[in-house]
Amino acid sequence: MEYIAEITHIKKQIDDFHLGPIDLRVEPGTITAIVGNNGSGKSTLLKLIMNLVNPDLGNVKLFGTLVYGEDESWKKHIAYQPQTVIGWDAFNGKTLKDFIASLYPDWDEDLFHNMVSTFQIPLNKKFNKLSQGMQQKLNLALTIPRNAPLLILDEPTSFMDIPSKKHLIDILVHWMDQGDRSIIFSSHQMEDIKKLSDYLFVLHNGNMIGNYEKDALLEKYKSYWIQNTTPLPNHTIPGEISRTDQQLISNQADRTEAFLMDEGMQWTKRTSLDLEDIVSLLLKPIETTNDEVT
Amino acid sequence: MELPIRLSQDSREPIYHQIEHQLKALIAGGNLRAGTSLPSIRSLSKDLEVSVITTRRAYQNLEAQGFIKTLQGKGTFVAEIEDSLKKQVKESTVRNTLERAVETALSYEYTASQVEELFQEIMNNHRKEKGD
Numbered sequence: 001m002e003y004i005a006e007i008t009h010i011k012k013q014i015d016d017f018h019l020g021p022i023d024l025r026v027e028p029g030t031i032t033a034i035v036g037n038n039g040s041g042k043s044t045l046l047k048l049i050m051n052l053v054n055p056d057l058g059n060v061k062l063f064g065t066l067v068y069g070e071d072e073s074w075k076k077h078i079a080y081q082p083q084t085v086i087g088w089d090a091f092n093g094k095t096l097k098d099f100i101a102s103l104y105p106d107w108d109e110d111l112f113h114n115m116v117s118t119f120q121i122p123l124n125k126k127f128n129k130l131s132q133g134m135q136q137k138l139n140l141a142l143t144i145p146r147n148a149p150l151l152i153l154d155e156p157t158s159f160m161d162i163p164s165k166k167h168l169i170d171i172l173v174h175w176m177d178q179g180d181r182s183i184i185f186s187s188h189q190m191e192d193i194k195k196l197s198d199y200l201f202v203l204h205n206g207n208m209i210g211n212y213e214k215d216a217l218l219e220k221y222k223s224y225w226i227q228n229t230t231p232l233p234n235h236t237i238p239g240e241i242s243r244t245d246q247q248l249i250s251n252q253a254d255r256t257e258a259f260l261m262d263e264g265m266q267w268t269k270r271t272s273l274d275l276e277d278i279v280s281l282l283l284k285p286i287e288t289t290n291d292e293v294t
Numbered sequence: 295m296e297l298p299i300r301l302s303q304d305s306r307e308p309i310y311h312q313i314e315h316q317l318k319a320l321i322a323g324g325n326l327r328a329g330t331s332l333p334s335i336r337s338l339s340k341d342l343e344v345s346v347i348t349t350r351r352a353y354q355n356l357e358a359q360g361f362i363k364t365l366q367g368k369g370t371f372v373a374e375i376e377d378s379l380k381k382q383v384k385e386s387t388v389r390n391t392l393e394r395a396v397e398t399a400l401s402y403e404y405t406a407s408q409v410e411e412l413f414q415e416i417m418n419n420h421r422k423e424k425g426d
Contacts, residue, residue: 030346169340176336198345214345215309268401272303 002064004028004150004182010048010058019044019206021058026182028149031172032211033193034186036203037283042186043083045203046154049184050080062150076104079146081139083154093123093138106147111175115141118167132159140168144175151175153185157192169195190276202282209282214275221278222253224260224267232265241281249273251281295333296341298325309344313352315387321361321372322383328374332362335370 004026011020019041026032034042047053049060051067060067062074088096093116101107116123119137127135136159144151151172157165169192172183187193193200200217202209226232226246238259239252248267250256260267273281299316301309320326333341339349353370356362363373399409 173336173340177334194343195340198339198347213347215348218303219308270304 002028003061004063005049005184006061007045007049008058008061010045010055010060012044012048012053012055014044017041017206019048020055020208022208024201024208024211026150026184028180028182029176030198031176031183031185031196032199032201033197034184034201034203035188035193035279036186037205039205040203041206042203043154046080046082046152046184046186049152050078077148078150078152079104079143079148080152081143081154081156083158085139089128090126092126093121093141096127096138096142097123100142100146104146104148108145108147111145111147111171112141115144115171118171119164133161133164136160137164144171147178149179149181151181151183151185153183155186155188157187157189165189165191168192172196190279194275200279202279204283217278218272218275220253221249221251221273221281222256223271223273224248224250224256225269226260227266227268230263230265233263249281295331297333297338299342301342301344310348310351310355313338313342313344313349314355315390317352317356318361318383319387321375322380322387326372328372330372332370332372 005024006026007022007024009021009023011018011022013019017039022045024032034045036042044053048055049062049067051060054068063077065071065074067074091099097112101109101112115121115137119134119141121134121138121141122130127138130138136156140153140156143153157168160168173196175181176183183196185192185196194214197214199211199213201211224247226248228246232243232246232248237248237256239250239254239256240248241251242249248256297317297320299313299320301312303309305312307315317326326332332338335346335349335353339346342349353362353364357364357370360373360379361375362370364370396409399412404412
């Protein structure tokens with residue numbers, strides 16, 4: 001398998017914040033959402049991928065090339081949108097577009113104009129005179145049309161209004177359909193994550209929790225209501241991550257069900273957890289197993 | 295076009311299977327005619343909020359069974375299917391729906407004869423509604 005991005009055992013310390021070790025592979029044609037609590041290291045991870053921050057350990061390969069070498073040809077295959085851009089304040093959208101379009105041979109002028117009209121971006125206003133939401137829209141309109149096979153977006157919709165978020169999802173879906181492309185984006189927006197992502201890469205306080213295929217994650221987490229006639233054993237059962245009275249939450253549904261069936265225990269109802277609940281459980285501070293059952 | 299597919303995360307049936315079955319039912323029932331253009335895998339994945347891995351699996355199975363065909367660079371379309379296949383899908387769709395209803399009833403501790411009674415009652419109501 002040719003990976004678009006290969007992050008191997010990367011580690012970085014910034015003051016008293018530790019990131020990693022992190023391993024992540026991105027296949028062509030997929031969308032990966034980087035999900036985590038505030039300060040979990042999402043932006044730092046994206047900067048490490050872009051070689052804007054040097055790792056203490058490990059390495060990053062993009063399109064098979066290490067990002068640290070003399071050879072910087074990988075850069076033209078990537079369009080990266082940082083959360084805040086430096087140096088754009090004094091220029092208007094038109095000037096910025098002319099400058100950026102000249103750097104990218106595959107620049108899609110039609111897509112740029114579509115985005116400008118969809119988002120009603122004023123191109124004659126200086127960047128620092130635009131609202132945060134409008135800056136974000138202009139930033140996206142200057143990033144997506146670069147048509148680089150890897151698009152990296154750092155919280156692309158955090159200031160955007162609801163209809164614009166919806167438009168952006170459609171633009172990105174259409175963009176993905178144009179070829180063998182991939183997106184890595186960090187986000188706290190559940191709607192974007194649900195509608196766009198194939199994989200959820202979960203970070204908690206700098207630690208990699210895992211990289212999960214979205215639907216596999218939904219399949220693993222289930223909630224069970226156990227019949228009153230058959231009380232649950234006092235010890236933690238396979239897959240169990242929490243319980244209240246006769247309700248049990250498992251993150252390994254297959255193992256939990258095998259156990260319950262072996263014990264002759266029945267459940268009256270089995271429901272899935274919402275992706276939002278699953279992410280919250282993944283980002284919950286880790287408890288010691290002794291506290292789980294009292 | 296947004297396809298009228300409704301997924302149930304709570305069902306025992308895997309998601310790719312649900313997509314596959316519902317698309318088959320739409321095709322066999324004539325809602326989607328031969329030649330109709332289907333959404334791309336990415337676009338359907340967005341609508342259904344599932345990953346492309348799941349949608350691709352459903353499309354691959356449908357293609358292998360001859361319900362849809364993909365034309366390189368043009369997209370995915372509903373294929374021409376045999377009447378016998380249509381009939382088979384209709385029968386299995388109805389059967390599956392009834393089976394699910396029975397399973398639900400049994401999970402609420404209905405007895406087999408209570409389920410039968412209820413079924414008769416529903417059928418009688420239908421007959422009345424259709425016109426005396």
